[in-house]
Amino acid sequence: GENVEQHPSTLSVQEGDSAVIKCTYSDSASNYFPWYKQELGKRPQLIIDIRSNVGEKKDQRIAVTLNKTAKHFSLHITETQPEDSAVYFCAATARLQAQLWSRAINQAGTALIFGKGTTLSVSS
Amino acid sequence: NAGVTQTPKFQVLKTGQSMTLQCAQDMNHNSMYWYRQDPGMGLRLIYYSASEGTTDKGEVPNGYNVSRLNKREFSLRLESAAPSQTSVYFCASSEAGLVNEQFFGPGTRLTVL
Numbered sequence: 001g002e003n004v005e006q007h008p009s010t011l012s013v014q015e016g017d018s019a020v021i022k023c024t025y026s027d028s029a030s031n032y033f034p035w036y037k038q039e040l041g042k043r044p045q046l047i048i049d050i051r052s053n054v055g056e057k058k059d060q061r062i063a064v065t066l067n068k069t070a071k072h073f074s075l076h077i078t079e080t081q082p083e084d085s086a087v088y089f090c091a092a093t094a095r096l097q098a099q100l101w102s103r104a105i106n107q108a109g110t111a112l113i114f115g116k117g118t119t120l121s122v123s124s
Numbered sequence: 125n126a127g128v129t130q131t132p133k134f135q136v137l138k139t140g141q142s143m144t145l146q147c148a149q150d151m152n153h154n155s156m157y158w159y160r161q162d163p164g165m166g167l168r169l170i171y172y173s174a175s176e177g178t179t180d181k182g183e184v185p186n187g188y189n190v191s192r193l194n195k196r197e198f199s200l201r202l203e204s205a206a207p208s209q210t211s212v213y214f215c216a217s218s219e220a221g222l223v224n225e226q227f228f229g230p231g232t233r234l235t236v237l
Contacts, residue, residue, distance in 0.1 A: 006166075008189070009164075012193055031223065032223040034225070034226075042230075043214065043228040043229060043231055044167065044214070045227050046225045046226070049225065051200050051223065065203040089166055089167065091167075093223065111169045111183065112157075112169065112174070112185070112226070113169075114166035114167040114168070115166055116164055116165060117164075117166050
């Protein structure tokens with residue numbers, strides 16, 4: 001089944017530096033790649049997402065790049081601030097192994113598979 | 125709008141006990157999901173409901189059942205809790221399908237002794 005690998009697991013940067021988190025996926029049918037930020041004790045919240053027909057997307061200090069050929073996508077945070085400190089999760093849509101035979105290519109039978117997370121620490 | 129709400133916030137069970145985690149959303153979303161989050165494991169999908177009246181297994185469905193009561197509510201039931209089910213459980217919803225933003229509830233921290 002689908003596997004999403006996320007690196008690094010921890011990342012420490014100085015305020016103002018850039019931070020890059022990388023993810024790889026295995027299912028070539030994946031077509032949606034969101035990034036979530038989770039502060040300690042809080043719920044995950046979407047910070048940016050990208051669809052498979054786009055190579056790059058930016059939102060102020062945050063950008064995501066997607067390379068479908070290589071099956072990897074990355075989160076870039078520029079001019080980091082202490083409030084960027086959190087755990088970041090990447091995810092990719094993937095067909096669930098048990099349902100490959102029973103579902104057409106639609107929303108049913110697919111899932112969001114998450115990476116294991118990157119703990120980003122920004123020190124001032 | 126309250127968004128996605130979950131009850132209870134915390135729960136302690138003994139092995140073998142049963143309980144139901146409740147989730148409700150007021151955003152008129154079609155799709156709802158249950159995840160569990162364990163340290164170092166990210167979020168893993170337990171069950172999801174693409175639309176009212178349908179439910180499907182996710183990555184880790186064993187030991188759980190779900191009910192999509194109506195468009196707003198999606199409950200997760202543990203019939204016979206086991207220590208391996210100690211986790212933080214998140215409910216989420218999205219407009220339709222997985223290629224739309226998922227909005228998460230605040231989570232339920234469950235401990236099974």
